[in-house]
Amino acid sequence: MGTTFKIILLFSTMFLISCEGLFDYSPYQIDFEGENKGVNATNLDRLLKANQSDTITIAFTGDTHNYFDELGYFVDKVNTFPNIDFVIHVGDFADFGLPKQYLWGNGYLLNLEVPYLVLIGNHDLVGNGLEAYKEMFGDFDFSFVYQDIKFVFLNTNSLEFAYNGNVPNLDWLSQQLFPSDDFSKAVVVFHMPPGIGFDPELELGFYQTLSAHNNVIMAVHGHQHHHEVYYPTADSIPFVNVYGVEHRMMTIVKIYQDKIYVENEAF
Amino acid sequence: MRHFSHWFLLLCILIFINNTQAQSRVGRYDWLLPDYVKLQYAGGIGFLSAGVGYTFVHQRIDATFFYGYVPNGIAIDDLSSLSLQFTAKLIRIRLSENYQLLPLNFGWFIHHTFGSDYWIKLPSHYPPEYYWWSPGRNAGIFIGGELKTKWLARKTPASGIAIYARIGTRGLYLASKVGNSSIPITDIIELGFGIALYR
Numbered sequence: 001m002g003t004t005f006k007i008i009l010l011f012s013t014m015f016l017i018s019c020e021g022l023f024d025y026s027p028y029q030i031d032f033e034g035e036n037k038g039v040n041a042t043n044l045d046r047l048l049k050a051n052q053s054d055t056i057t058i059a060f061t062g063d064t065h066n067y068f069d070e071l072g073y074f075v076d077k078v079n080t081f082p083n084i085d086f087v088i089h090v091g092d093f094a095d096f097g098l099p100k101q102y103l104w105g106n107g108y109l110l111n112l113e114v115p116y117l118v119l120i121g122n123h124d125l126v127g128n129g130l131e132a133y134k135e136m137f138g139d140f141d142f143s144f145v146y147q148d149i150k151f152v153f154l155n156t157n158s159l160e161f162a163y164n165g166n167v168p169n170l171d172w173l174s175q176q177l178f179p180s181d182d183f184s185k186a187v188v189v190f191h192m193p194p195g196i197g198f199d200p201e202l203e204l205g206f207y208q209t210l211s212a213h214n215n216v217i218m219a220v221h222g223h224q225h226h227h228e229v230y231y232p233t234a235d236s237i238p239f240v241n242v243y244g245v246e247h248r249m250m251t252i253v254k255i256y257q258d259k260i261y262v263e264n265e266a267f
Numbered sequence: 268m269r270h271f272s273h274w275f276l277l278l279c280i281l282i283f284i285n286n287t288q289a290q291s292r293v294g295r296y297d298w299l300l301p302d303y304v305k306l307q308y309a310g311g312i313g314f315l316s317a318g319v320g321y322t323f324v325h326q327r328i329d330a331t332f333f334y335g336y337v338p339n340g341i342a343i344d345d346l347s348s349l350s351l352q353f354t355a356k357l358i359r360i361r362l363s364e365n366y367q368l369l370p371l372n373f374g375w376f377i378h379h380t381f382g383s384d385y386w387i388k389l390p391s392h393y394p395p396e397y398y399w400w401s402p403g404r405n406a407g408i409f410i411g412g413e414l415k416t417k418w419l420a421r422k423t424p425a426s427g428i429a430i431y432a433r434i435g436t437r438g439l440y441l442a443s444k445v446g447n448s449s450i451p452i453t454d455i456i457e458l459g460f461g462i463a464l465y466r
């Protein structure tokens with residue numbers, strides 16, 4: 001038994017040392033560390049410290065689902081543009097809401113040279129995706145002011161919260177858009193537009209809240225994977241629908257003197 | 268747990284077949300005793316998992332129930348799960364009187380994570396087929412090897428101890444990997460090892 005035992009012990013030890021990292025405990029294990037924690041806060045910090053010019057240029061992507069390679073191509077292309085201020089991913093970052101998919105997705109975005117912010121999508125909430133998002137990115141609803149423009153990120157994935165009447169949080173949105181000295185205009189970003197999955201009881205209130213102070217210059221969303229600019233409200237707030245990453249097209253929005261200019265780039 | 272009922276039924280049938288093959292055993296209810304117990308590290312079904320199971324068809328097929336646990340600290344929330352796995356042991360090499368090597372074991376498992384987040388049936392507030400998968404029930408496959416020994420055989424009622432390792436993946440990981448060459452294969456692998464105590 002002696003020799004055999006030693007051989008087994010030797011091989012087991014080698015096996016354990018060489019395979020560290022392959023041991024998986026559960027598809028729902030969340031143990032994010034370092035650059036995979038508090039990502040939105042870190043990037044906001046970077047963004048607000050950066051030199052600001054009179055034009056804001058934002059590259060949008062979204063709806064990664066299972067197109068991780070394409071997300072990588074998006075990152076490579078954005079890195080070739082000299083004047084992007086920041087990147088926004090409009091949600092559906094993790095197709096099955098798996099912590100591993102969150103890690104993959106962020107692995108690509110970490111290669112971006114500019115700051116990036118990730119919004120919560122409906123797929124991101126499946127399983128324990130809600131905790132994974134909070135751990136990796138932070139709050140669902142958040143806002144910041146960049147160059148006099150207030151960017152409001154809103155969780156509109158009502159169906160994932162069983163249409164509980166609090167998603168989207170219109171009271172919070174209303175407070176954010178209430179005019180104040182620190183911003184002149186606002187941009188509202190969300191994953192899911194009114195339609196299936198968006199609380200039908202809150203749809204009218206949502207449009208009314210957006211229009212209340214006549215200061216929203218653009219609403220941006222994903223979920224539908226195709227691109228268009230449309231005007232669902234009577235007072236003509238442009239809604240910009242962002243390409244799903246699988247189309248290998250990105251939507252770039254320039255904001256100059258409170259006006260928006262939308263263009264698309266292939267990657 | 269309702270979903271386990273058909274697995275239990277299948278297991279009962281297999282145990283019955285097994286019983287009819289094992290007439291030589293003494294004791295009226297001995298056949299109810301599991302043929303082995305296992306303790307497994309990792310393998311995607313828990314940080315540590317405790318299993319009991321039965322062997323069928325001349326010890327070529329194993330059916331094992333595992334209760335797996337991931338403690339809080341290793342993950343932000345503790346996780347409990349139950350899995351059922353079937354293993355086919357295709358090759359058996361007798362190394363010596365005391366050692367047997369089973370180098371090619373194929374397995375299939377189904378893994379249930381407990382908790383309301385991990386639904387099996389799409390909750391009623393969703394439109395039909397809104398999501399095609401179930402976070403609460405994942406299936407996967409693995410291959411593995413086992414070394415069966417007669418360690419402790421003379422000192423305990425156990426007939427032997429085995430150590431085993433397995434390398435696998437699950438459907439949801441495979442679905443993520445398809446079409447994404449930039450995702451390393453090592454990222455979708457679930458490696459685990461364990462020890463089995465045979466009756």
